[in-house]
Amino acid sequence: MSEVAALTQRIVAAVERVVIGKREAVSNALCALFAEGHVLIEDAPGVAKTQLVKSLARSIGLDFRRIQCT
Numbered sequence: 001m002s003e004v005a006a007l008t009q010r011i012v013a014a015v016e017r018v019v020i021g022k023r024e025a026v027s028n029a030l031c032a033l034f035a036e037g038h039v040l041i042e043d044a045p046g047v048a049k050t051q052l053v054k055s056l057a058r059s060i061g062l063d064f065r066r067i068q069c070t
Contacts, residue, residue, distance in 0.1 A: 008030055011056070014055070015059055018051060019052045022052050025052060029041075029052075030056075050066060
């Protein structure tokens with residue numbers, strides 16, 4: 001397994017300890033971050049969007065900033 005794939009799997013596993021059932025969203029967010037892009041997460045209220053991003057940021061040692069658009 002490549003180094004990037006192994007790192008990705010470890011990050012996804014760390015986030016899944018906090019947020020269950022969002023593997024695709026985590027993988028997509030990581031892909032955007034590896035490409036130095038941005039991520040916009042849209043979903044219904046109360047489905048752990050903020051928690052997902054907080055745990056992702058924590059697992060890779062980044063700060064978390066939230067912009068809310070309603």
